[in-house]
Amino acid sequence: GAVVSQHPSRVICKSGTSVKIECRSLDFQATTMFWYRQFPKKSLMLMATSNEGSKATYEQGVEKDKFLINHASLTLSTLTVTSAHPEDSSFYICSATIPDSYTEAFFGQGTRLTVV
Amino acid sequence: GQNIDQPTEMTATEGAIVQINCTYQTSGFNGLFWYQQHAGEAPTFLSYNVLDGLEEKGRFSSFLSRSKGYSYLLLKELQMKDSASYLCAVDDSNYQLIWGAGTKLIIKP
Numbered sequence: 001g002a003v004v005s006q007h008p009s010r011v012i013c014k015s016g017t018s019v020k021i022e023c024r025s026l027d028f029q030a031t032t033m034f035w036y037r038q039f040p041k042k043s044l045m046l047m048a049t050s051n052e053g054s055k056a057t058y059e060q061g062v063e064k065d066k067f068l069i070n071h072a073s074l075t076l077s078t079l080t081v082t083s084a085h086p087e088d089s090s091f092y093i094c095s096a097t098i099p100d101s102y103t104e105a106f107f108g109q110g111t112r113l114t115v116v
Numbered sequence: 117g118q119n120i121d122q123p124t125e126m127t128a129t130e131g132a133i134v135q136i137n138c139t140y141q142t143s144g145f146n147g148l149f150w151y152q153q154h155a156g157e158a159p160t161f162l163s164y165n166v167l168d169g170l171e172e173k174g175r176f177s178s179f180l181s182r183s184k185g186y187s188y189l190l191l192k193e194l195q196m197k198d199s200a201s202y203l204c205a206v207d208d209s210n211y212q213l214i215w216g217a218g219t220k221l222i223i224k225p
Binding site: 006042043045046105107110 | 149156157158159160161164203205213215216217218
């Protein structure tokens with residue numbers, strides 16, 4: 001199956017700093033990528049839909065200025081958590097779908113962010 | 117609104133069979149997915165149903181009834197490694213997946 005690589009898998013940062021998470025589709029071109037957040041014992045929560053070459057579409061309640069998404073190429077989308085706070089600590093997962101295919105989502109490995 | 121329901125937690129015995137149910141109410145329907153998620157890891161794809169009926173894949177089978185808005189995941193010959201959360205997700209025809217909260221499956225020896 002298709003491979004999506006997410007990096008880093010784990011990051012600890014100080015409160016007030018910014019963290020960038022990368023999501024790459026390794027063997028296909030992903031025109032659309034999705035960013036999810038998952039709290040402990042909760043389901044995946046869609047944060048935003050990232051479309052190559054255009055602005056991301058954010059879900060209601062997600063601060064676009066805090067969670068910056070860039071999808072500059074067909075194989076790379078980045079999520080930057082700006083001015084991170086402890087409440088931003090969470091598990092962030094990206095996924096991508098193959099164009100013109102049924103929407104099976106291929107997931108990155110996830111990033112465990114801890115803000116101290 | 118969009119809603120997907122599945123049990124929060126289930127317990128089963130190693131070697132047995134377990135059925136995890138999922139009911140959904142979505143504005144559109146373009147298929148239903150089951151994913152397995154081990155703690156601390158990203159979900160992995162198990163099955164996809166878009167037509168009514170049973171899809172069998174090894175020890176795992178998935179069933180769909182579109183008229184009832186109902187699906188189940190059937191796991192046979194349970195192994196300890198099957199202890200995980202099982203997530204039901206519906207493609208609502210709007211190019212996104214609507215996720216259930218997941219069912220935590222606990223396997224006991």
